[in-house]
Amino acid sequence: MRLNGISLPHKKGTEIAETAVMPCPEKVRISMSQHMGAPGIPLVKVGDEVKVGQKIGDCETFMTCPVHSGVSGKVTAINDMVLANGKSCKVVEIDCDGKQTVWEGITPPSVTDKESLVRAVRESGCCGMGGAGFPTHIKLNYNEEKCHIDTLVINAAECEPYITSDYREMMENSQNVIDGIKFIKNILGIEKAVVGIEDNKPKAIALFEEKLAGEDDIKVLRLKSSYPQGAEKVIAFYATGRIIMEGSLPSDHGIIVMNVSTVAFINEYIKTGMPFVSRRLTIDGDAVNHACNVRAPIGTMLKDLLAFTDTNPDGIHKIISGGPMMGIGVYDLDTPLCKTNNAFLCFKKPVSIKGIVVSQNQTHCIRCGRCIKACPLGLMPAALERAYDRGDREALNKLKINLCMNCGSCSYVCPAKRDLAEKNQLAKGFALSK
Amino acid sequence: MEKLTVSPSPHIRSEATTSKIMTHVLIALCPALLVSAFVFGGRALMLTGFCILTSMIWERLFNLVTKRQDTTGDMSAAVTGILLAFNLPVTLPYWIAAIGTFVSIVIAKQLFGGLGHNFANPAIVGRIVLLLSFPAAMTNWVVPFYDPQDIVTSATPLANGAAEYKDLFLGLTGGCLGEVSAAALLIGGCYLVAVGVITPHAPIAFIATVYVFSQLTGRDGLYQILSGGVMLGAIFMATDYVTTPITSKGRLIFGIGCGLITCVIRFWCSAPEGVSYSILLMNIVTPYIDMFTGSKPIGAVTHKEPKERKGKKEAAE
Numbered sequence: 190m191r192l193n194g195i196s197l198p199h200k201k202g203t204e205i206a207e208t209a210v211m212p213c214p215e216k217v218r219i220s221m222s223q224h225m226g227a228p229g230i231p232l233v234k235v236g237d238e239v240k241v242g243q244k245i246g247d248c249e250t251f252m253t254c255p256v257h258s259g260v261s262g263k264v265t266a267i268n269d270m271v272l273a274n275g276k277s278c279k280v281v282e283i284d285c286d287g288k289q290t291v292w293e294g295i296t297p298p299s300v301t302d303k304e305s306l307v308r309a310v311r312e313s314g315c316c317g318m319g320g321a322g323f324p325t326h327i328k329l330n331y332n333e334e335k336c337h338i339d340t341l342v343i344n345a346a347e348c349e350p351y352i353t354s355d356y357r358e359m360m361e362n363s364q365n366v367i368d369g370i371k372f373i374k375n376i377l378g379i380e381k382a383v384v385g386i387e388d389n390k391p392k393a394i395a396l397f398e399e400k401l402a403g404e405d406d407i408k409v410l411r412l413k414s415s416y417p418q419g420a421e422k423v424i425a426f427y428a429t430g431r432i433i434m435e436g437s438l439p440s441d442h443g444i445i446v447m448n449v450s451t452v453a454f455i456n457e458y459i460k461t462g463m464p465f466v467s468r469r470l471t472i473d474g475d476a477v478n479h480a481c482n483v484r485a486p487i488g489t490m491l492k493d494l495l496a497f498t499d500t501n502p503d504g505i506h507k508i509i510s511g512g513p514m515m516g517i518g519v520y521d522l523d524t525p526l527c528k529t530n531n532a533f534l535c536f537k538k539p540v541s542i543k544g545i546v547v548s549q550n551q552t553h554c555i556r557c558g559r560c561i562k563a564c565p566l567g568l569m570p571a572a573l574e575r576a577y578d579r580g581d582r583e584a585l586n587k588l589k590i591n592l593c594m595n596c597g598s599c600s601y602v603c604p605a606k607r608d609l610a611e612k613n614q615l616a617k618g619f620a621l622s623k
Numbered sequence: 624m625e626k627l628t629v630s631p632s633p634h635i636r637s638e639a640t641t642s643k644i645m646t647h648v649l650i651a652l653c654p655a656l657l658v659s660a661f662v663f664g665g666r667a668l669m670l671t672g673f674c675i676l677t678s679m680i681w682e683r684l685f686n687l688v689t690k691r692q693d694t695t696g697d698m699s700a701a702v703t704g705i706l707l708a709f710n711l712p713v714t715l716p717y718w719i720a721a722i723g724t725f726v727s728i729v730i731a732k733q734l735f736g737g738l739g740h741n742f743a744n745p746a747i748v749g750r751i752v753l754l755l756s757f758p759a760a761m762t763n764w765v766v767p768f769y770d771p772q773d774i775v776t777s778a779t780p781l782a783n784g785a786a787e788y789k790d791l792f793l794g795l796t797g798g799c800l801g802e803v804s805a806a807a808l809l810i811g812g813c814y815l816v817a818v819g820v821i822t823p824h825a826p827i828a829f830i831a832t833v834y835v836f837s838q839l840t841g842r843d844g845l846y847q848i849l850s851g852g853v854m855l856g857a858i859f860m861a862t863d864y865v866t867t868p869i870t871s872k873g874r875l876i877f878g879i880g881c882g883l884i885t886c887v888i889r890f891w892c893s894a895p896e897g898v899s900y901s902i903l904l905m906n907i908v909t910p911y912i913d914m915f916t917g918s919k920p921i922g923a924v925t926h927k928e929p930k931e932r933k934g935k936k937e938a939a940e
Contacts, residue, residue, distance in 0.1 A: 192921065197635075350635070422922065435924045507628045518629035538628075552641055552697065553739030557864040558822075558871075559639070567921045571869060589920040597633030604639040605739075611631040 192423055192565045194415030195598045197350050197514070199389050203471050204353040208361060208482040211497050213285050217260050217488030218525040219245065220270055221279045223314075224322030226252030228278040237264045240292035242463055244314075245281055254324045255314045258283060259466030259486030261290040273510070273517045280525065283488070297462040303329070306376050313458040314465040314528070319344060319355070319419065319448035320511055322529035325455070328447070329377070331440035338443055341374055341382040342428045345449035346412055346419030348387060349512025352532045354469045357482045358450045359386075359393045366449055367400055369456030370407060379445070381406040383428040389414040416514065417596040421446045423565050435592055450531075465528055472498045476505045476535040485526055492522040494533060506538030514597045552605045560599035560609055566592050570599035570609040577616035585620040593617060641738070645698035647820045651811035652705050652859065658794045658804040662767045663713040667800050670720060671708040677721045678704030681728040691737070699738045703727050706746035709801020709855055710899070711753070714763045722756075723749040743906040744866045747899045754899075764797040791849035802855040805848075812858035821862040824874040825881075829857035832882025840890060852898035853885065860899075866906040873909075873916035880905045 222228035229246030239245060239258045246256035262285040270280040298309035311326035331338065343366075347355045359366060370382050384401075386394050388411050397409045410428055412418050422433045424446060431442045439446050454465060466487055473480040478499040485494060495502055502522060509516035510530055519533070560570035569588060576584035590613065599609040659667040682700040686693050694700075707723050727749030732741040754761045790796050794804025801808075815821045833853055834844035847853070861867060861881050868877050881901045888897025 195637075432922045434922045435920075505627065507630075507634065509632075509634055513635045514633045516632055516634065518627070518631075518634070520627050520629045536634075552694075553737060555641055555644075555739050555864045556867075556869050557644070558869040561870060561918050564918075565921075567918045569869070569918055572917065588917070589923045592920050592923065595632070600633050601635065602637050602639065604637075604641050604644055606636060606640070608631065610633060614631070 192426060193563055193567065193598075194413075194418065194423075194565055195563045195602055196414070197348075197416045197601070199414070200350040200473075201353050201356070201389070203351070203473050203480050203482055204356050204390075206481050208357050208469050208484050209497075211483050211485035211489065211494070213260055213287055213289055213486065214489050214493040215285055216265075216490070217258075217283050217285060217486060218270070218490060218523065219256060219258060219281045219283065219488035220272075220525055220527055221246045221256055221281070222272055222276075223256055223487070223528040224254070224316035224324055226250070226254075226324055229253060229256050231267050231279050231281050233264050233267075233281060235264055235267060238262070239264060239283060240290045242295045242466055243292040244464075246279075252324060252327060254311050254316060254326060255464075256487075257314050257464040257466050259488060260285040261288055262286045273519075281488075291463075295462045297460060298458070300376060300459055303333070303377055306373070309459065310455060312464070313455070315451065315454060315458070316465075316528050317448050318450040318454065318468065318529065318531065320515065320529055320531055321421075325447070325451060328440070328445060329373075331438075331445070336440045336443060338377060338440060338445055339380045340429050340444050341370065341377075341379045342425055342439075342444055342446040343370060343382060343384040343449050343452060344419055344421070344424050344446055345384055345386045345390075345393065346424055347390070348414070348416045348419040349514050349516075349532075351473045351534055352471045352512050354471045354482055354531045355449050356390055356393055357469060358453055359390075360396065362453050363396055363400055365453040365456045367397075367407075369452035369454075372456055372459060373447070373452065374406075377445075381408070383408050383410050384449070385410045385412050385418075385424045385428055387412045387414045387418055416598060417565055417594075420565065420594055420596060422594070435589070468526070468528060468530070470494075470526065470530055471532040472500075472535075473532065474509075474534040474536045476500060476537045487526055487528055489526045490522070491519065491524045491526075491533060494526070495522070495535070500535060504537050505535045507536045509534040509536075514601065515595060551607055554605055554607060557604060559602040559604065563598040563602045565596060565598065566594065568593060570613060573616055574607065574609055574612045577612050577619060580619075582620055585616050590616050590620050641697045641699070644820055645702050647815060647818050648702050648859070649698065649705065651814045651820075652702075652709070652801070654807035654810045655709065655801045655804060655855070656705070658807040659709075659713075659800045662794055662803060663765070663800065664768075667713050670711060670713060670715065670717070671705055671800065673717055674708035674711075674720055674724055675701050675704035677724040678707070678728050681725050682733065685729050685733045689733075694737055697738060699732075700728055703732070703745045703749075706801075706855075706859060707749045709859075710746065710750040710799050710852065712761065712763050712765070712798075713800055714765055715760055719753060719757050719760055723753045726752045739865055741865055742909075743903055744860050744863050747860060747903050747906070750899050751903060766797055767795050767803075788845060788849060791846070796850075798850075799852065799855075802852045805854045808854040808858050812854075815858070815862070821858075822871055822874060824871050825861040825867060825878040826857040828875045828878025829853070829861050829881045829885075830878075832879045833885055836883060836886040840886070842890070847886070847889070851889075851896050856881070856885075856898035856902055860902050861905075866909060868909055868912045868916060870913070870916050870918055873912045876912050876916065877905050877909065880908070 227250035229248045233245045240261045262283045266282040269277045271277050300306045307326045307330045315325040317323045469484045508519040593613045597610045678700040727745035731745040731748035735741045792805050837844040837847040884901035885897040
């Protein structure tokens with residue numbers, strides 16, 4: 190059996206370049222909401238001095254992890270910021286002193302079992318670095334009595350066009366990735382691990398196959414380059430043959446799926462004790478002069494990243510935070526870098542690159558069935574759209590609107606250029622409302 | 624600085640458009656058009672061109688009268704025009720052809736809301752209306768390579784049952800413009816499958832059903848699929864997106880249904896040909912086929928709550 194998928198132009202022009210390190214910006218804005226779940230509460234006040242690695246936000250809620258400062262300097266303001274989902278959260282603004290003094294409290298954690306691993310990962314502020322941003326400690330804190338985890342799936346598919354940050358992690362930091370996999374595998378007592386890499390990254394596949402040559406229980410899985418190969422349900426299926434059922438988590442099926450960069454970060458943290466304060470991201474798009482991968486402190490403002498890549502903001506029509514398929518449009522150049530941000534893509538107007546079309550007039554659905562053949566979860570976007578348009582909650586639920594993961598494949602393939610993915614998101618909300 | 628544009632994902636779209644798909648269909652119809660021009664002469668091209676032109680004109684006029692956006696750009700009217708022409712005898716007067724395209728475009732398509740909302744294949748409706756209204760002119764078949772000054776008519780091979788397989792395959796027989804050459808139609812069909820415009824489910828199911836059913840009832844299956852409109856109908860009309868089922872499973876059922884109805888009409892009704900009626904009838908049941916052949920969501924949990932709840936309630940009481 191195969192899941193549906195579509196082929197996209199890869200556009201991975203930044204894959205060859207070594208990651209550039211962004212010098213400390215003059216000012217950072219660190220959002221208290223870095224990932225899925227509850228935002229943190231600021232632990233610092235205006236006027237406080239902070240150092241690199243110091244915890245500046247946390248909260249008691251279950252679905253959250255702390256936020257740390259990636260710079261040393263002085264807190265100048267704590268403001269409200271509107272997030273892409275319309276909610277608002279606090280943002281801590283820090284004027285950097287440029288010295289990057291490391292906080293005294295940085296010590297490698299001692300991890301001996303699952304409980305101490307979960308605690309350490311929470312303290313590190315780690316969340317999934319692939320995009321969705323599920324707090325990692327919750328993923329690791331599965332119920333041992335209920336589920337027996339036998340496979341650790343390392344998601345290195347990176348199926349979105351343009352983005353190469355995970356690829357660079359694999360090429361520049363492969364030992365950390367492998368050590369991280371072994372560490373987590375041993376602590377949690379997981380029998381085997383599978384590293385899923387798309388076949389448009391032959392060098393990464395070769396490197397990992399070579400490095401893992403002697404390991405029987407860590408395998409490299411060559412995945413077909415097809416979108417959305419890196420979606421959790423899809424990669425879990427190809428790695429284990431198991432289907433993650435509606436309403437259940439991968440751990441219920443004996444699987445933990447982790448992003449390759451997340452694993453490398455955890456290994457680094459266990460070694461050094463430096464929490465999640467910076468990350469690598471891809472800056473690309475036809476408006477960017479010097480497209481590359483950059484390592485920047487969390488909280489770095491978009492305008493500083495653009496300046497670093499020699500990009501003139503005047504000619505930009507659209508900026509996407511994340512990939513072109515699932516990323517979110519950015520409306521403000523002061524938007525700070527957050528932990529889940531694997532790319533900023535900037536496009537000129539009109540957004541049309543060879544092989545890609547952006548906006549076009551919508552016409553009537555001609556019932557060609559391309560959306561159905563594209564949906565990785567076997568949904569029927571054309572039928573969902575009709576059900577939503579006529580306000581039919583019952584039909585939406587019967588057609589399993591709740592399974593849609595908003596991968597955007599249906600909209601991408603539609604010849605009538607209908608906004609099927611957008612309608613699905615609206616329909617999801619509508620189906621839940623009473 | 625200009626304001627940044629914010630829109631929901633995905634931010635990129637494929638290059639496929641409705642008009643590109645329709646253009647592929649037009650290209651796929653070209654081999655059959657060339658064969659008909661070769662067999663029936665220049666008037667075949669003239670009649671086809673006339674049908675395309677009038678279809679576009681009717682569509683544009685309708686858009687103007689109803690103050691709707693111009694939809695001639697999607698090329699679907701051209702496809703309907705050429706398909707209707709392929710269902711006409713070469714001797715048909717132009718004015719009758721114009722009525723045919725009017726029925727196809729305005730009545731069968733635009734009055735229902737335009738491309739995407741029509742329930743029946745416009746070209747099929749046009750052909751059936753003409754066949755019922757002008758039975759003599761619509762069955763005025765000529766022999767291949769006829770002399771326009773001295774028209775000799777012949778029965779279609781389907782009616783007289785006397786033609787070589789080779790002639791049927793290549794198209795050297797009498798009949799409608801586009802349905803004479805199975806080879807040319809198959810080339811077009813292969814092209815459409817290769818470029819991903821159609822899936823082969825409906826055509827294969829259609830043709831195979833006609834073959835098997837004919838053999839089972841003691842007739843010549845090969846003759847049945849090569850003669851008449853089976854190839855044209857199966858490849859170009861039973862694959863019309865709008866009026867056929869949306870899933871592959873549904874398309875298989877659609878093709879089988881078309882094949883069965885075609886045979887029943889051919890063998891036991893007074894009409895010699897049943898392809899267009901079979902497609903029209905299956906067009907009508909398409910929504911019902913869709914209803915029962917939806918794709919199955921992966922990882923869906925089907926709830927059987929009502930029964931369980933009832934059991935629990937009773938237990939509680």
